[in-house]
Amino acid sequence: MPELPEVETTLRGLVPHLSDQTISRIEIRQPRLRWPVPAQIQRLQHATIESLSRRGKYLLMYTDQGHMIWHLGMSGSMRILALDAASSKHEHIKMSFDNGISLRYIDPRRFGALLFVDTDPLLHKLIVSLGPEPLSDNFDTDYLQSRCMKRSTAIKNLIMDSHVVVGVGNIYACESLFLSRINPKTPAGRISRLRLDRLVNAIKQVLQCAIAQGGTTLQDFTRTDGQPGYFSQSLNVYGNKGACPRCAQAVKRITQGQRSTFYCSHCQH
DNA sequence: AAAGACACCTGTCCGC
DNA sequence: TGCGGACAGGTGTCTT
Structure with a gap:
């Protein structure tokens, strides 16, 4: 589904809600996405989100205890909801925050992904080999x-x-x-x-x-x-x-x- | 190295 | 109303 504009729109929607927020709970309701959601993701409980960015169609979330690489696949989307809002059928991940909001990952086809990295996400093999950003001057x-x-x-x-x-x-x-x-x-x-x-x-x-x-x-x-x-x-x-x-x-x-x-x-x- | 097929998965729509 | 088939915003991996 999402191409660059949809991922960028998602990023802009997340930034004001998630910047500097601390994760209180991570619920993996369905770990079987494109790749199994790594168990290490639980290390991010109590981590604070330091920054969010985008590289291609990947969303990157940097915390003080490791980083997340997200991809929305063909049918993925993210929502910001109140902690107690009901989960929908294809909501696979719910990440709760100390400020009372929650991030929900919804993806009917499950082609999306959530990866965990200790090191700079930009060096991850899926990301390091990517071509230039189309809106940058490098793409000419x-x-x-x-x-x-x-x-x-x-x-x-x-x-x-x-x-x-x-x-x-x-x-x-x-x-x-x-x-x-x-x-x-x-x-x-x-x-x-x-x-x-x-x-x-x-x-x-x-x-x-x-x-x-x-x-x-x-x-x-x-x-x-x-x-x-x-x-x-x-x-x-x-x-x-x-x-x-x-x-x-x-x-x-x-x-x-x-x-x-x-x-x-x-x-x- | 490059080109093409295939895989992953669920939902929807269309024709019979 | 039901069923089969085609199709859907992506992309890593495998085979030629």
Whole structure:
């Protein structure tokens, strides 16, 4: 589910509630997530959260007694609720705090994860190999061009590869290719610098816009206060079964890398 | 090294 | 109303 804007929205929702708060209790109601929740997580009882951040689609929580690496998978979301609020069906983790609030992790499909590390999360093997943040200056035309060189893979698959650039999932890959008017099937190595420059800008623009709107809610995703994200209203092609908003021809749906791709064959070349 | 298939899991929707 | 199948926002791992 969540791509970078949804994770960023989640992070922004958590920060004011969890910063400097001390964990009073950790309940693992269902340890079977993508990887089993490590028993060491209980070492964080009585730990104080020193900072929260995001790297790609991973949420990082630093405490004075070790650190947490979270991933929301396809259907994960987090809520801040009163300590005594009832747990929902797919609430797998409940973390209570001394200030009377609790963090709930809800994830119907259980593709998400919670990991524990003693050392800097940024050095964890899942994180250390990630590509640059798309909204940083490190992600620019020079960089993308260097990663596209000699690559025959379709450009859409390339920009969804977290080792190339983090945070671009299926929705925003489709949307940025639409904005930059590039056919998703184009081999990465055959795209001109000018068009890669447009793509870089489109990715930044789409992600920034989506963050400003609180992410995209299709089914499961909600913000930490339970509100939906509103970027779904701004989608041009993703999930579009009708006409291209630019030229009115039918939006096409194809499969790439076992994922649905939506694009306009008239506007995107 | 790169490309592609598959795995994990539950819920929803659509056609018969 | 029920059932089977396709599909869903991700990504590590395995096989070619």
